[in-house]
Amino acid sequence: MPTVTTPTPTTAERIRSACVRADSALLAVDGDGPIATPVHHLLHDGTFAVAVPVEHGAGLVCGTQALLELTDYAPLPVREPVRSLVWVRGRLHRIPPGAVAKILDLIATEDPNPALLQVETPKSAPADADEPRYALLRLEVASVVVTDATGAEAVRVEDLLAARPDPFCEVEATLLWHLATVHDDVVARLVSRLPAPLRRGQVRPLGLDRYGVRFRVEGNDGDRDVRLAFHKPVDDMNGLSQAIRVLMGCPFLNGLRARR
Structure with a gap:
């Protein structure tokens, strides 16, 4: 394969x-x-x-x-x-x-x-x-x-x-602080997507770029960094928002209401 x-x-x-x-x-x-x-x-x-x-x-x-x-x-x-x-x-x-x-x-x-x-x-x-x-x-x-x-x-x-700097590099810190302090439920959903062995220990957002989100896993046996990749690279805030929803497994990818 x-x-x-x-x-x-x-x-x-x-x-x-x-x-x-x-x-x-x-x-x-x-x-x-x-x-x-x-x-x-x-x-x-x-x-x-x-x-x-x-x-x-x-x-x-x-x-x-x-x-x-x-x-x-x-x-x-x-x-x-x-x-x-x-x-x-x-x-x-x-x-x-x-x-x-x-x-x-x-x-x-x-x-x-x-x-x-x-x-x-x-x-x-x-x-x-x-x-x-x-x-x-x-x-x-x-x-x-x-x-x-x-x-x-x-x-x-x-x-x-x-090369060019990542389109989110200047606002990366603000975005991650916002996620961690205001949308901790989103962070928890993203962390749940990590392989089970990597969810043992303290997991914190480490970085964000147009290709995905990185997490730092702090365990008793040392630290590991792991990436959750977006389904495709993104270049603006709308694309970033949708990509994070895809990672979460959210059914409302475009902010649409579910059918009754």
């Missing part, structure tokens, strides 16, 4: 989604300790734009080796909250002052991050003494690796550029 495969996000899609969800990241630079960077954006040329405090950017030697680390946390409390780590290794370069504003505008069209307003440009207003200021740098990528409960895997920059 042919093997039936369940669609899941590609490695590149998972990394793109993790980049969107990560509010902050750490940048480890040769000769210096890790520093927090509130801006870490994949540009169309395959490099990452990263923001570092101006005092760090001022002393930068172009071509310095650096490692960008992004942490993807579970939206709900679980025993091991880190779902995955993304490591981007490469070399840092300064961005010409005249090009900074244009790059900030490009980033803002995809990610209106408030920290962009704190990046210095030639026309920046005088900084407030209490407001951190950042310099924008470019990370020329040498390698990208993601690691999670299944192991570590590298991905090409070309595949990252071709």
Whole structure:
């Protein structure tokens, strides 16, 4: 019999989604300790734009080796909250002052991050003494690796550029919190669809994407992650609502009343 495969996000899609969800990241630079960077954006040329405090950017030697680390946390409390780590290794370069504003505008069209307003440009207003200021740098990528409960895997920059973040990645935390706190009956119905051996222990929603819902099973012998796949990938809230009803075994797939 042919093997039936369940669609899941590609490695590149998972990394793109993790980049969107990560509010902050750490940048480890040769000769210096890790520093927090509130801006870490994949540009169309395959490099990452990263923001570092101006005092760090001022002393930068172009071509310095650096490692960008992004942490993807579970939206709900679980025993091991880190779902995955993304490591981007490469070399840092300064961005010409005249090009900074244009790059900030490009980033803002995809990610209106408030920290962009704190990046210095030639026309920046005088900084407030209490407001951190950042310099924008470019990370020329040498390698990208993601690691999670299944192991570590590298991905090409070309595949990252071709992939898109999951359509629900920015609202995933809100959706799962809503499910867990307001619709615990829905969660219970979904959990009942898991294989019986995986229902022993504490089961919590771990993730949600266009391909399905993931659960973390916390048992005395360790943790396991399991996916309930949708009947087909979905791209909007209507499709997501219907897909969850199908998983639940709900007869009212389109919100219709049963016939009398």
